Amino acid sequence: MNDKNGPKGPHNGALVSHDIVEKEPDKDLTSNLCSTKISHGKPPPAPPPNHQNDETDTNSFISFNSHLSTQFDNILLAHATNLRSEIDNIKMNLCNHLKVEDNEFAKITPLNIKNCNLLNKLTLGTSLLSLLDSSEKVCATISGCRMSDTMQQRKQSTPIKDPLKAIQASLRDVKASMVKDNQRFDSINNQLDELKASIKQLCKPAVVAHASTPDIMLQPPIPRFNDAQHLPLATSSFVAFTIFTPLIHQFFIFKLDDKWSTVFWLGFIIQDESNVEHILAYESNFVDQSLSEELLTLFQEKSDDFTRNSENGHRVISFGHEYEYNGARAVKPLSADFPEAIKKVVDLIKSQHQDSVINQCLVNMYPDNTSHLPEHSDNEPSIVHGSNIFTVSIGATRDVNFRRSVTPEDERVVTAEGNSLYIMSRSSQNTWKHRINPAAENSGVRYSLTFRYVTKHNGNATIVIGDSNTRFLKFGSGKGTFGDKLPGKRVLAFTIDQIKPEECSGYQNVFIHCGVNDIRNSGNPDACANRLIGKLEKICRLCPTSRVNVSPILPTRLQHLNQKAIVFNKTLFNYINTCNSKIGSLDFSGFLDENRSLLDKRFCRYQNEDPIHLGSTGIFTLASIIRAKVNSPVDGRLYCDVVTQKFVPNLRSQSAHSS
Ligand SMILES: O=C(O)CCC(=O)C(=O)O
Numbered sequence: 001m002n003d004k005n006g007p008k009g010p011h012n013g014a015l016v017s018h019d020i021v022e023k024e025p026d027k028d029l030t031s032n033l034c035s036t037k038i039s040h041g042k043p044p045p046a047p048p049p050n051h052q053n054d055e056t057d058t059n060s061f062i063s064f065n066s067h068l069s070t071q072f073d074n075i076l077l078a079h080a081t082n083l084r085s086e087i088d089n090i091k092m093n094l095c096n097h098l099k100v101e102d103n104e105f106a107k108i109t110p111l112n113i114k115n116c117n118l119l120n121k122l123t124l125g126t127s128l129l130s131l132l133d134s135s136e137k138v139c140a141t142i143s144g145c146r147m148s149d150t151m152q153q154r155k156q157s158t159p160i161k162d163p164l165k166a167i168q169a170s171l172r173d174v175k176a177s178m179v180k181d182n183q184r185f186d187s188i189n190n191q192l193d194e195l196k197a198s199i200k201q202l203c204k205p206a207v208v209a210h211a212s213t214p215d216i217m218l219q220p221p222i223p224r225f226n227d228a229q230h231l232p233l234a235t236s237s238f239v240a241f242t243i244f245t246p247l248i249h250q251f252f253i254f255k256l257d258d259k260w261s262t263v264f265w266l267g268f269i270i271q272d273e274s275n276v277e278h279i280l281a282y283e284s285n286f287v288d289q290s291l292s293e294e295l296l297t298l299f300q301e302k303s304d305d306f307t308r309n310s311e312n313g314h315r316v317i318s319f320g321h322e323y324e325y326n327g328a329r330a331v332k333p334l335s336a337d338f339p340e341a342i343k344k345v346v347d348l349i350k351s352q353h354q355d356s357v358i359n360q361c362l363v364n365m366y367p368d369n370t371s372h373l374p375e376h377s378d379n380e381p382s383i384v385h386g387s388n389i390f391t392v393s394i395g396a397t398r399d400v401n402f403r404r405s406v407t408p409e410d411e412r413v414v415t416a417e418g419n420s421l422y423i424m425s426r427s428s429q430n431t432w433k434h435r436i437n438p439a440a441e442n443s444g445v446r447y448s449l450t451f452r453y454v455t456k457h458n459g460n461a462t463i464v465i466g467d468s469n470t471r472f473l474k475f476g477s478g479k480g481t482f483g484d485k486l487p488g489k490r491v492l493a494f495t496i497d498q499i500k501p502e503e504c505s506g507y508q509n510v511f512i513h514c515g516v517n518d519i520r521n522s523g524n525p526d527a528c529a530n531r532l533i534g535k536l537e538k539i540c541r542l543c544p545t546s547r548v549n550v551s552p553i554l555p556t557r558l559q560h561l562n563q564k565a566i567v568f569n570k571t572l573f574n575y576i577n578t579c580n581s582k583i584g585s586l587d588f589s590g591f592l593d594e595n596r597s598l599l600d601k602r603f604c605r606y607q608n609e610d611p612i613h614l615g616s617t618g619i620f621t622l623a624s625i626i627r628a629k630v631n632s633p634v635d636g637r638l639y640c641d642v643v644t645q646k647f648v649p650n651l652r653s654q655s656a657h658s659s
């Protein structure tokens with residue numbers, strides 16, 4: 001570390017470059033700290049007094065976090081003496097993980113961290129902890145806890161039977177407190193009491209079953225929180241957590257004093273997709289008055305065709321491609337072609353947005369001020385990813401309210417005037433919800449024409465993207481196929497780089513079977529696995545409602561290749577188990593021979609002549625594993641029924657558009 005600015009180096013930044021002022025942590029300050037909101041584009045707060053302002057450090061990771069709140073700086077300031085060495089360690093570690101020279105610490109930006117895949121972030125979090133471990137012992141780490149799991153698992157006022165679950169529950173509360181501006185530090189502290197009690201229980205040796213080599217190779221090491229790596233035995237004063245939600249990755253480090261009272265916490269918050277805005281553009285007077293009148297005439301002609309939702313009074317007609325919302329019967333298009341007036345709007349949009357494809361138009365009618373549209377996202381898998389949704393308003397002005405799903409207090413309003421256009425990206429639908437509230441006054445009828453690019457969506461459609469071992473898998477009817485009940489598509493990707501995540505769009509089941517060619521050609525199977533993980537993350541982001549599955553690398557008849565496969569699969573499963581429980585994996589242990597080390601000969605092509613490729617029995621077996629996965633129940637129901645929402649009421653379909 002470069003020492004030119006003093007003993008602790010030049011980039012101690014906001015955390016450690018202040019003059020040290022010993023003072024008690026201020027509860028109010030701490031409460032603000034704990035209620036830090038995730039915000040973007042906010043200018044960093046002014047540095048506290050005595051801050052040795054170091055220009056180059058303003059983008060550093062540590063500074064980034066301190067920018068979340070000046071109070072954060074102050075709290076840390078109060079404890080700076082004790083923190084110095086830890087912070088230096090953390091910095092060094094960050095540099096290590098991000099492959100940045102330690103004298104380049106200032107170049108570590110939130111973007112660096114954001115661009116790490118989840119596994120790297122997790123490793124980063126874990127190593128932060130192990131560093132802390134070397135200075136003071138770490139109590140516990142909980143990794144890969146997804147907020148949705150946490151919410152499901154939370155049961156109020158049950159005694160702590162499972163300390164891990166209790167911690168997850170507490171974390172949820174901590175998180176909830178964080179996003180509420182007015183939460184007090186006391187409440188955090190109360191929650192931490194529960195947490196502390198749980199952690200004490202955790203300070204017992206965890207029984208960890210280490211899987212034998214072939215099993216590691218083929219089966220995910222299932223217990224997600226029993227891994228010694230994530231539950232180091234601990235006795236003293238740091239507690240650290242990493243939390244991964246689909247969008248926010250957070251590391252928390254709580255420092256506890258001797259009496260297990262919190263001294264401070266350090267929150268590392270990294271938000272993916274932070275650049276996704278609620279709308280891409282708004283344009284008033286997008287259509288001229290004569291076109292607007294032409295449209296009104298059309299809607300009046302079709303007035304009997306508008307279906308009416310009895311709950312919200314809002315009505316719809318549709319043109320073009322059939323558009324199914326999850327679980328709803330589609331609003332049957334009045335015609336496959338667009339009427340002349342609507343064609344003119346489409347042409348107008350396309351003249352300004354050349355690359356856009358539009359094949360569906362849903363016209364919403366709000367007959368009076370009481371009619372409204374409940375909060376929803378247009379995130380149906382049938383809407384092509386990467387496309388935009390164009391909304392043209394005709395008639396009365398109405399507000400469109402947007403709310404960020406992960407931070408619901410983040411609300412925006414777009415006032416949609418008659419003849420205006422607003423554009424939402426398909427990807428924003430994963431992050432934002434929107435709604436039309438009833439209006440205060442009756443200013444007349446409003447129509448909104450919403451234009452989309454949709455593809456035929458089948459509730460159980462399956463895509464297999466894979467290498468040559470998937471070549472003979474066939475969808476559709478006929479011999480050697482998955483059968484008529486499992487429609488889908490097979491796409492060849494011989495190497496991981498050839499996987500195109502966009503191709504998964506619109507499929508409910510995604511199977512990725514790739515990697516053996518990569519490890520054959522690479523000396524670093526771990527890096528190959530990370531490349532695949534990058535692709536999987538992208539697929540999950542693009543297809544949030546799809547069920548994504550990945551194959552471990554199949555065993556081969558080649559011992560040396562299997563060794564690499566073990567490394568690859570371990571990294572892959574580590575990721576699935578700790579970072580991304582959404583991804584399923586296939587169990588290939590049945591492919592092993594009786595010594596559980598090589599691919600069994602009966603699955604090989606040309607009876608052992610070909611050490612890598614599956615023969616017909618192997619392909620048949622692979623197909624049945626995939627089919628079984630597609631048909632495997634979720635919560636006791638068939639997955640295809642869950643995704644087509646036959647059993648689960650869907651807000652949008654039931655109260656938004658269907659009649
Ligand atoms: O009327 C609007 O502006 C919103 C319509 C809408 O959200 C939809 O059709 O999905």
Ligand SMILES: [Fe+2]
Pocket residue numbers: 376377378434
């Ligand atoms: Fe919508």
